[in-house]
Amino acid sequence: MQNSPDPALPLLEVRGISKSFGAVRALQEVDFTLRAGEIHALLGENGAGKSTLIKVVTGVFPRDAGIVRIGGEEVAPRSAKAALAAGIATVYQEVNLLPNLSVAQNLFLDRQPMRFGIVREGEMRRRAKALLAEFGLDIDVAAPLGNYSVAVQHVTAIARAVDLSARVLILDEPTASLDRHEVEILFGIMRQLAKRGIGIVFVSHFLDQVYEISDRITVLRNGRLVGERETASLPRLELIRLMLGRELAETTSARASAGEHKVREICASFENYGKAGYVAPFNLELRHGEVVGLAGLLGSGRTETARLVFGAERADGGKARVEGVPVRLQSPRDGVRHGFGYCPEERKTDGIVAELTVRENIVLALQAKRGLHRPLSRREQDEIARRYVKMLDIRPPDAERPVGLLSGGNQQKVLLARWLATSPRLLVLDEPTRGIDVGAHAEIIRLIRELCDDGLSLLVISSELDEIVTYSDRVVVLRDRAHVEELAGDAVDVGNILAAIAADSVAVALEAHT
Amino acid sequence: AELTIGFSQIGSESGWRAAETSVSKQEAAKRKVNLKIADAQQKQENQIKAIRSFIAQNVDAIFLAPVVSTGWDSVLKEAKEAKIPVVLLDRDIDPSGKELYLTAVTSDSVHEGEVAGDWLAKTVGAKACNIVELQGTVGASVATNRKKGFDTAIAKHANLKVVRSQTGDFTRAKGKEVMESFIKAEGGGKNICAVYAHNDDMMVGAIQAMKEAGLKPGKDILTVSIDAVPDIFKAMVAGEANATVELTPNMAGPALDAVAAFKGKGTVPPKWIQTESKLYTAADDPQKIYDSKKGLGY
Amino acid sequence: MRGLPPALITAIVLVAGFAACAVQFPNIASTRVVGNLLTDNAFLGIVAAGMTFVIISGGIDLSVGSVIGFTTVFVALAIERWGMPPLVAFVAVLALSAAFGAAMGAVIHVFDLPPFIVTLAGMFLARGASFLLSTESIPITAPIYSTVSDFALRLPGGGRLTAIAIIMLAIVIGGALLLHLTRFGANVYALGGSRTTASLMGVAVGKMTVKIYMLSSLLAGIAGIVFSFYTSAGYSLSAVGVELETIAAVVIGGTLLTGGQGSVIGTFLGVLIQGLIQTYINFDGTLSSWWTKIATGILLFAFIALQQGLVALARRPLAKSAGAAT
Amino acid sequence: MTALLPRRGLAQILALIVILAVDRVVSPQFFDLRLQDGRLFGSLIDVLNRGTPVALLSLGMVLVIATRGIDLSVGAVMAIAGAIAASLADTHSLAVVLAAALGAGLICGLWNGFLVAVLGMQPIVATLILMVAGRGIAQLITEGRIVTFSSPDLVWLGNGSVLGLPVPVVITLGMLILTGAVVRGSALGLLIEATGGNARASELAGVGTRAMILSVYVWCGVCAALAGVIAAADIMGADANNAGLWLELDAILAVVIGGTSLFGGRFSLVLAVLGALIIQTMNTGILLSGYPPEFNLLVKAVVVLTVLLLQSPKLTGFAGISARLRRTKA
């Protein structure tokens, strides 16, 4: 803050913004002020209106009322391009880059280095490489972006926005799919930018990160502004109360008493299961009433393991058994038939059917499982939808809304509901809490435990080691697409996991020394 | 040696066209000529491609049934350079290309329209007569010419008037549909005295439409059309059609003879071998004609 | 697909097909036939180049065949009846067709309507307009026409590289450069990836849409002029159904109809494959009308299936080598 | 049953009314109806009757499009089915004729579905193959001629009447109800919409997307075959070269006018059929108007654009109305 050039003058000033979608009032007279050189966290529950506020400010959505000033001057951008021109660079919540273009093209789209009307491809790649290097990423920038994981895509999106060197940088949940290391790099860069006098808006559901990086906090609830505070003077519990409008029964700290050495029955087991070029053969036992966590760095093969287990990918060797009976898992249908469920990490492309309603999305897997001839009646569908909307607190509680119109976190809950509705025996969750607010986060973890108590077997992938440690009975650590270690009982803690993940790099480092 | 002749046929868009193709094959077989037929699927580009590939194969002569009258100059020049004689079948091309082909075996489609018009004028006499016209495909030269000829013929008779004219795309289905709406638009058909169709197929469809509307084609409403395909004779036998103007499917016969004479003795044929546009009415023993035409591949 | 670019696969398919045809009809392997292939498909190559841009951007343009028809009629009338100098007529008709394309693009963008249907209406409109101009075919006798159609570079072996073939090759090369080397080209791919995302990334989606359809119609106009050179005439029914042939050529050339991927060179190869199918059938010369259609269908299937097979093959070794590494 | 009811069909209904009104202006006797030989007779009946082939095609097409596909071969399939029906009509019973013709349509649909769902070809080229070859097959059956028949049973299918309505109209209505019952009575509709909306996600949710895709092409083939039989029965002959020519475009147009997106997802059977009626109402109007045929295409272009603009969400008037409607429903 002390570095900001002119703290008196707000860089970005938003006054009385309102926005409705049909009957939904997403924003009501929201004010927001961003000073030059500050990092300002924008917080709120899922569906509170954070992304909408951002989109209204950057002209993606037309606003119903209110004004936006940049450097004291009133602006009314009517497209993202106009917002860019006005000095606002944005990373929107869902990765908004083009998977079919190369990484370099994505970074420099519409501002490629040119000579005589021709794009200087070599120069562009060189600059792209340099830019990504700042973020600790060393990849082939000529390859299509779609070849890379969400994390890489997210970093690319951030790098692009940062490189636009605007006066205002808006980051909507940039850290949702990043691991610790990458988050550190990002924060380093954010601090540098802030020093240069750039104002940064930061949205996140990770409160630790918020306290680590932000100078001030603005909280939205149900589309209304509920407070703007200095981060330093806002205790954590107070912040949560502001966001939720109630106290949170904070119970997510201690590990559940999972280690009671009760011998549980095996639900599914995999022996020498693997696929060449995908993930190395592994052994895995999943028991009823038990949570197995998969930990590892980005690209370590966690998603791949999950897909093999569920049947979304065919193994080329090894055996799978369900309740002791050998089975073939050739397709998701097989998985579903055996009572498996799978919440994929990329909810936009692999999860939701945006155009269909919340109700239809929730009943989809159940219906597919029952088959064509036994359609769920509309009454049953309504009933199921109502139950899960209530149970997971999906907002707005309108089962007839197209799911694509829900906020990101609420979409994630719909996906969870889809699989719970099938009463599975094994549920594979790939980053289930990504983009989910504190309240719902606690709720989901509580739910995972409850499900376990009911005998469900869970395989959970999460980049948040604290979280994994909280609910896992066992943790499998992956590295370079192979299962390298399995921790159980008291061995399950963050330190051990980190050690297992890092073992390799330590070894490599040692090798390099000798 | 046996002659090899390449024939660029338009397509098989109608029964008449199919008959022309099969009659051509028969005529070629009769004369022991090796006839290569390339079907252009109604596209000029394909015809040009076909002619080029005939040239590349060095055939002895090329028959061309041009889909449109213009646009043949450069490809026919190539044929001329390669010293391959070209004979036009069924349709003529633009006058500027006269020296590019050996001869044209065609009927005169303007004349066909005139024959049809004259017959109608004669049959109606001095009585006032509202005519509805089923045109061929918009833009097709045959349609334009048959309309032109018919219009010329009836222009001389103030009592004859074309009250409605729509395209039936030369097909039965469209002929029927268009006729249905003509009937609706003209007081249930009471105001219509005659139908003129640019081909028999449309007329066959129109006859069905009239019957379904409770009218008696051939009696309440006169019919005259062109082509003389077998089915129109069937209708004549049933008293449901009055007249048709023949377009013979045997264009290849005279053409083959002309080429043989030219190749053999160097006889240069006349520039235009016109086929007869003969009028058939119920007085011409339609049953017999039907039987004789039935096997020709219509 | 990562290993071999789709255009290369199309090239392999073309060469294999050509070799197979040449085995059966040795005459096919001559510069004459190759020259003919280029000349006869010149107009198709030109429209297909434009269509490639449209399809990569995630759209489709059904109006191109009608625009060709309209252009030939307009040019013929302008030169023969209205006494315009040919070059003036060309400029006029190109301006008209470009404006027509721009209008379609604008309607698509502003009213958020599906391109398939907007350009279908465009197809009716352009064809209808050419009927209004003239339903008869009009021969063009201007001297420039005979000059251009007589011009040809002789190839060794009796083949001819005609003026229109040269125009087509130039446009294909120009199109490829435009698509791969310019900002415009990158934006075309961006639109095909996702319109909303492209717009969020700051691409002026509306302007791009207008420009892309304008380009397509402009090239269709040029194709129309080439067609009028090809036939020395203007005719309202010319190039009926060409839109589907064009789309097939583009897709055979490895462009995804869903947008975002493809190349002009691939399209050019796709056009040649279609020309080769036609040539083969003409050389055979024994096929009846119906067998011609069936054979065209079978060959089309064979080429596409071969291509799909190659694509699958191209993917596999990659997985294997990656597997070997672990 | 949601999508069976024209919940969002206001724009389409309005368009139909406007076009009907225009038809009334160009042809004052447009609404006249009379009974003749036990069947209704008048332009309105013509609209229904002539609209049947496209309406039937659009019933299959709308499902294909809902899965993000397209079927260009329907016109050719019509020709094949018509050719088969016509060549068997005078020697076999109606049941055999129908079985053979519809069976052929089913095989054509299987072929298309195989190419798209199993070989993974892009639908537009996959079906282009049959569009080209299919007409050839039809002509092969008829040997290029128009095969006529006189079997009264088959002729009745084209020209008969039930309760005053032409048989083709009754058949189409029956097919609409049947399709609706199958699609909305089972889970098919939901699964098709899910497949079209996001195939990857649906597959992961356990939906057999391949089976969905295969089945819609099969149904599309059957519908096209039925349309082909009716078209042949109508003119008492099979015209392989012209039957169904370019009707695929009309069918697609009908589906889009019916509000189904070419990018798949939500569909409505009723509105697709309504789209077919809108097209036919326009065509019949053109025929009745007495304008020279050179104008046909221009009129068609203008009408199509107008109807689409009416539906455009960007046109405020309409957005307002439909939004208000939705709100009252909610």
Ligand SMILES: Nc1ncnc2c1ncn2[C@@H]1O[C@H](COP(=O)(O)OP(=O)(O)OP(=O)(O)O)[C@@H](O)[C@H]1O
């Ligand atoms: N395009 C849209 N149409 C209709 N409603 C929308 C649209 N976009 C958002 N909404 C609604 O507006 C509200 C605010 O959503 P928004 O995406 O801004 O939430 P958020 O605070 O970003 O939540 P999250 O943390 O889950 O991302 C939600 O109720 C959502 O359903």
Ligand SMILES: Nc1ncnc2c1ncn2[C@@H]1O[C@H](COP(=O)(O)OP(=O)(O)OP(=O)(O)O)[C@@H](O)[C@H]1O
């Ligand atoms: N840092 C990276 N650099 C290069 N490629 C990467 C990187 N991270 C991931 N990838 C690639 O992205 C693809 C997807 O990664 P994958 O889904 O296997 O990661 P993961 O272990 O599931 O991690 P997460 O679920 O956290 O994303 C893989 O092809 C991988 O090679």
Ligand SMILES: [Mg+2]
């Ligand atoms: Mg959000």
Ligand SMILES: [Mg+2]
């Ligand atoms: Mg992953």
